[in-house]
Amino acid sequence: MVVTILHLWVLFVIVIMTLYAVRHWYFTLDRMMMRQRPYFQDLYDNDLPPVTVIVPMHDEEAVARNVLDAIVRGDYPHGLLEIIPVDDHSGDGTAAILREYGERYAFVKPLYVATGLRGKPNALNLALQEASNEIVMVFDADYTPGRGILRELAMAFVDPEVGAVMGRVVPQNTSRNLLTRLLSLERSGGYQVDQQARYNLDLFPQYGGTVGGFRRSVVLSLHGFDAQMLAEDTDLTARLFTNGWKVVYANRAECYEEVPISWEARFRQLRRWSRGHNRALYRNISNMLRAPRLSFRQRCDGILTLAVYAIPPILLSGFLANMLLFLMGALSVWSAVALGFFVVAYSAFGNFGPVYEIGAAEVLDGARQRLYLLPYLFYLFLFNSWAVTSGLLDTLGDGIKRRSPLWEKTTRSSGDRNAVA
Amino acid sequence: MLLLSVVVVFAAVFALPLLPGFLEIVRPRDCKALNVDQGYVRDPHFFGESSRAKIRSYLQETHGQMPFLARFLSRRSEFAFADARIEIKDGQTARNVLLAEECIVFGDGARVLDAYSAGTMLLGNGVAARTLLCDGPMSLGEDCRIDRWIDARGDITVGHGSVLGSSATTAQRLELSAGVRFGRAFGLPVVTLSGASTGLPGQTRANAEVVADGAQVDGDLIARRDLRIGDGCRIRGSVKAHGALVIGSGSAIAGNVIARADAWVGDSVTVGGHLFCEGDLRLGDGTRIGNAVRHKSVYCGKHLELGNGVRIFGWVVTEPLGRAIA
Numbered sequence: 001m002v003v004t005i006l007h008l009w010v011l012f013v014i015v016i017m018t019l020y021a022v023r024h025w026y027f028t029l030d031r032m033m034m035r036q037r038p039y040f041q042d043l044y045d046n047d048l049p050p051v052t053v054i055v056p057m058h059d060e061e062a063v064a065r066n067v068l069d070a071i072v073r074g075d076y077p078h079g080l081l082e083i084i085p086v087d088d089h090s091g092d093g094t095a096a097i098l099r100e101y102g103e104r105y106a107f108v109k110p111l112y113v114a115t116g117l118r119g120k121p122n123a124l125n126l127a128l129q130e131a132s133n134e135i136v137m138v139f140d141a142d143y144t145p146g147r148g149i150l151r152e153l154a155m156a157f158v159d160p161e162v163g164a165v166m167g168r169v170v171p172q173n174t175s176r177n178l179l180t181r182l183l184s185l186e187r188s189g190g191y192q193v194d195q196q197a198r199y200n201l202d203l204f205p206q207y208g209g210t211v212g213g214f215r216r217s218v219v220l221s222l223h224g225f226d227a228q229m230l231a232e233d234t235d236l237t238a239r240l241f242t243n244g245w246k247v248v249y250a251n252r253a254e255c256y257e258e259v260p261i262s263w264e265a266r267f268r269q270l271r272r273w274s275r276g277h278n279r280a281l282y283r284n285i286s287n288m289l290r291a292p293r294l295s296f297r298q299r300c301d302g303i304l305t306l307a308v309y310a311i312p313p314i315l316l317s318g319f320l321a322n323m324l325l326f327l328m329g330a331l332s333v334w335s336a337v338a339l340g341f342f343v344v345a346y347s348a349f350g351n352f353g354p355v356y357e358i359g360a361a362e363v364l365d366g367a368r369q370r371l372y373l374l375p376y377l378f379y380l381f382l383f384n385s386w387a388v389t390s391g392l393l394d395t396l397g398d399g400i401k402r403r404s405p406l407w408e409k410t411t412r413s414s415g416d417r418n419a420v421a
Numbered sequence: 422m423l424l425l426s427v428v429v430v431f432a433a434v435f436a437l438p439l440l441p442g443f444l445e446i447v448r449p450r451d452c453k454a455l456n457v458d459q460g461y462v463r464d465p466h467f468f469g470e471s472s473r474a475k476i477r478s479y480l481q482e483t484h485g486q487m488p489f490l491a492r493f494l495s496r497r498s499e500f501a502f503a504d505a506r507i508e509i510k511d512g513q514t515a516r517n518v519l520l521a522e523e524c525i526v527f528g529d530g531a532r533v534l535d536a537y538s539a540g541t542m543l544l545g546n547g548v549a550a551r552t553l554l555c556d557g558p559m560s561l562g563e564d565c566r567i568d569r570w571i572d573a574r575g576d577i578t579v580g581h582g583s584v585l586g587s588s589a590t591t592a593q594r595l596e597l598s599a600g601v602r603f604g605r606a607f608g609l610p611v612v613t614l615s616g617a618s619t620g621l622p623g624q625t626r627a628n629a630e631v632v633a634d635g636a637q638v639d640g641d642l643i644a645r646r647d648l649r650i651g652d653g654c655r656i657r658g659s660v661k662a663h664g665a666l667v668i669g670s671g672s673a674i675a676g677n678v679i680a681r682a683d684a685w686v687g688d689s690v691t692v693g694g695h696l697f698c699e700g701d702l703r704l705g706d707g708t709r710i711g712n713a714v715r716h717k718s719v720y721c722g723k724h725l726e727l728g729n730g731v732r733i734f735g736w737v738v739t740e741p742l743g744r745a746i747a
Contacts, residue, residue: 038722043695044465044607044736047715075462148462158677158695160641160659175452184454254457369451372441 003330006321013318020311023304027197028356031364037200039250040155050080051154051213052131053139056123057085058409060141061093063258067141068101068108076150083108084130086123120209121225121232128216128224137213144172144256145211152253153213163218163245164236166195167211167253176261181373182380183259183266188365189358192251199249203301207240207247209233211255218245226283228404231276234306238284241302242291260410267387269410274391276405277309279398312385313392465590465607465736469572472554476500476520476537493518493535494552494569509533511545525555529562542573546580559591563598577608584742597727602742609713611733613745634669641676652687659694666698670705688728698722704731711735 053071057064064085071083087095087110098110111127124138135157139145149167156165168191174184198205207214209232219225222239225232237247260266288294288302355374362371398405445451464470475493479500483489487502499517501507507521511528519525519536527533529545535552536542542555546562551569553559558575561583570588571577577589578596585603589595595608630644634651641658642648648662652669659676660666666680670687677694678684684698688705695717696702696710702721704710711717711734718736719725725743737743 038699038720038740040695040697040720041463042720042736042738043697043718044463045695045717046735047717070459144459146457146459146461151463158659158697159679160661160676161643170455170457172454174454175449178446181446181452188455254455256454256457256459365455367451367455369445372445374442375438376442 003325003328006325006330009321010318010325013314013321016311016314017318020304020308023301024356027194027201028360030197030200031193032360034200036196037202039199039248039252040158041152041250041252043155043158045155048077048080048151049135049154049157050082050133051076051135051137051150052082052084052127052133052216053137053150054124054127054131055083055085055139055141056088056120056127057090057094057098057141058088058118058123059090059092059094061090061097063142064094064097067139067143067145068097070143070145071139071150072101072105072108074145074147074150076154078105078107081107081150082132084111084127086111086113086127088113088120088123089118117227119227119230121229122227124232125224125227128220131216134216135213136216136219138209139255140210140257142258143169143211146255149211149253149255152250153211156213156248156250157215159246159248161244161246162215162248163240163243164207164214164247165212165250165253166205166207166247167250167255168192168195169208169211169257170254171259172256173258173261178373178376179263179266180259180261181370182376185358185362185370185373185377186380187259188361188367191249192361192364193357195249196251198301198305199251201297201301202295203298204237204241204305205247205249206305207233207237209236210257211253214240218243229276229279229283230272230405231280234277235280235283238280238288238302238306241294241298242284242287244293263383265410267383267390268408270384270387271391271394272405272408274309274388275394275398276391277306278392278395279405281306281310282395282399309388310392311388313389316385316389465588465605466572466592468552468570468588469554469590472537472552472572476554480520488517498534507536507538541575558593597745599729599745601745603737603744604739604742606737606743607735609716609734610711611731611735611737613727613729613731629664647682665700683723692717696720702726704728706730708732 055067068085085098087098095112101108102110109130111130113123113126116122128136135154137150137153153165153167156162169187171180171184171187174180195205219236222243226235229235240247260269284306285303288299294302358374359371362368479491488499490497490499500520501517502520505521505523507519508526509515509528509531512530513528514532516534518534521538523540525536525538525542527544527548530547531545533550536550538555541557542553542559544561544565547564548562549566553567553571555573559571559573559577561579563580563582565580565583567584567586569586571585573591575591576594577591579585579598579601581598582600585601587604589603590607593609595606595611596614597611598614629647629649632638632650632654635653636651637655639657642656642660644662647664649667650669650672652671654669654672656674659678660674661679663681665682666684668686668690671689672687673691675693678692678696680698680700683700684702686704686708689707690705691709696719698720699722701723703726706728707730708728709732710719713734716735718738719733721739721743724741725739727743727745
């Protein structure tokens, strides 16, 4: 009985891993060889909608000026612009900086949150109550929006079905160390290939919550952001799709960000993402399966996207099952063959998958030498698996102990920026 | 000893794929952030305005000493200047960048690299040029061929069968005769002068959603498949079709029109917002997009055909060349 269950589990893991491998492969082919779906960036309009830009901040004195200056310098008409930087329980000089900008610009309306819950979802909810415009953009505090990005993102809403838009994130402090270089590769694959392919194929492009926007009325009609949710962006994506809205991806709306420079900070970031993602999966999977407006393909891709942070632990469990089978003397010829497939599938997810996507992304971006670092991603994958598994255990702990996760801010590298290629 | 050898060989084989990356880490050649142009803003007149600024700076640097050599459009070129009028006679070729304060005239069949007139510019029939820039009106005869772009601050009139390269922009009226082909066109408005549309397709697919003639829709209209809007309909919101879209003659749409496949727009249709079509797009006679106050765009992912008397206040963008129907 136990042996049969273990065999079935190994088979299940193989199927899952193969599905992801095929998905990576197909996305890469689509991005490299198929006709690309146009975004709305080529539309020109002198009749732009008024927009509200929300920038949640917690202890961001090192980067607050940079992001606010960048938004103010943009070409979006100031008469149509409202900026709401949210000081979320900061203990440093963030509040003073926001006050200064509020006094300098009439359209900068800082919001100070010193009591109640801390965290980005709650900050967004409070800012949404203050926002006066239907189109709302959100940037993280360590981002540097370009001059034309608000216009590019706002054009997405000419489509009456679009509930949210996501731009491309480009790491700026790439040259800092090996980790930042590897993260740059990951980001390229994730946006240039993965997100664009999902947009091309009308699947499940993700609203990432850091360079993007949404319709205020839609988000409010979905009861805003869940203040307990650590991946409020993924949760919103799922809720938008299940309620009949679309998320579009703007590959040309590129924005610099700072990636973590220490392995410890990256571990904590991934662990938080995993915790939030898995909670979003748990919360939305039944709705995804039942949503009448989703096509079969969208449903499949949505579930695979939501489940991506559950895969490393599943993979690990497959290894353990195989090991148990071996120790029990039940590793028959069939199991050995299964193990062979398993190793191949593992490579496909953990190694070849990123090779497909990241390699293609770097070719599309015109960056070649950095491709030599691809083999190092295998080791990054092991590190990621460890962090992601910790996050999944946190999620399980949250469910069992009925506890609320605390928002943990990613450590900034104090505005460290490097030269640009 | 054997064991040690095996370990060493294994380690070497294991480390081999990491070696090029190790060298890249030790001596980085490609470690900078990807280039994102932080100053980029979408501007239909970008080519024209940036070239004007460049020419102005060259003239200041050289204090009017002519001719001079300078880099223009990625090539080192000789600039030639005339106070008032330059005339290139029929069939002649000008190999330098022409600058004139009042007027440049090209005879039939003339060939020119680049030209900038602070006044007007007149092209005869069959003129070939790389870029043309002028601060006043510009007139192109029949069968002219532009390799890159033209930009004017006054009206542009384009004769039958001309090809306008990747971009033709003006701050005023852009008139396209029948058979003109273009990549991007900006005008207030872009107008087609002649040609006759071939009418709407007789039928859409059997499962198309249909809006009856004369219907009024107060909100947005979204179809999961093909959509056929009848003649004389009034749509107060936006229209989106996931399949092909047909808009009947005389209909008016206040918002934007999005078609995920081909779209046919009938005669005398007015669209208050943008028209975004991922497939082929045909605009019927007398179609009007945007207005003098609200500048909008037409985007076509495949082939665009403009009927007679089409007026587009804003930008027309096609992936392959667009065409005014001959």
